[in-house]
Amino acid sequence: MLPGDPTPEQRVARILRVDHAGEYGAKRIYEGQLAVLGETSAGPVIREMVEGERRHLASFAEDLAHREVRPTVLLPVWHVAGYALAAATALLGREGAMACTEAVEEVIDGHYARQERALGDDEPELREKIREFRAGRTRAPGHGARGGGRGRAGIPGAQAIGAGVDPPGDLAFGAGVMVGRGSKMQEQTVISKGA
Ligand SMILES: [Fe+2]
Numbered sequence: 323m324l325p326g327d328p329t330p331e332q333r334v335a336r337i338l339r340v341d342h343a344g345e346y347g348a349k350r351i352y353e354g355q356l357a358v359l360g361e362t363s364a365g366p367v368i369r370e371m372v373e374g375e376r377r378h379l380a381s382f383a384e385d386l387a388h389r390e391v392r393p394t395v396l397l398p399v400w401h402v403a404g405y406a407l408a409a410a411t412a413l414l415g416r417e418g419a420m421a422c423t424e425a426v427e428e429v430i431d432g433h434y435a436r437q438e439r440a441l442g443d444d445e446p447e448l449r450e451k452i453r454e455f456r457a458g459r460t461r462a463p464g465h466g467a468r469g470g471g472r473g474r475a476g477i478p479g480a481q482a483i484g485a486g487v488d489p490p491g492d493l494a495f496g497a498g499v500m501v502g503r504g505s506k507m508q509e510q511t512v513i514s515k516g517a
Pocket residue numbers: 345348374375378379455
């Protein structure tokens with residue numbers, strides 16, 4: 323460990339703060355989708371996803387309290403931004419919502435995978451939880467990356483150039499990637515500022 327490097331406790335505190343914010347954002351995204359698509363055939367699956375994210379969020383909130391770590395000060399930003407993004411892409415229809423979900427989850431999955439590697443043999447319980455929450459992302463049927471849905475490959479325009487363009491699908495996917503990347507940048511800001 324070099325001088326200035328975070329201590330193991332600081333490292334875990336950062337991981338928990340970022341994950342808590344991520345689960346909060348995910349919950350808001352699915353709540354935004356639910357507001358638009360709740361009464362459609364996609365409603366039950368989205369409702370299930372909201373419940374899943376609420377459980378993840380509660381679990382990280384418990385960890386924060388237990389270890390006396392402050393949540394990020396940026397939660398109000400995600401409260402609005404996640405919901406607005408989701409509602410806007412959901413207005414494009416079920417496929418739009420799925421494209422958004424898939425893009426966001428792709429980014430979050432990569433993020434959790436890096437955390438798992440970074441934790442190595444430290445904090446086995448936290449690592450196991452991250453692994454479990456990651457696995458949950460690909461199990462629930464019928465929506466985006468969780469299987470059952472057509473996924474990104476099934477969205478015309480996100481799939482192949484020249485095979486016809488689907489502006490709503492592209493737009494939703496692009497918006498999802500942007501919010502995913504944006505949340506990652508914000509996480510890095512949180513980490514560097516120790517917010
Ligand atoms: Fe989650």
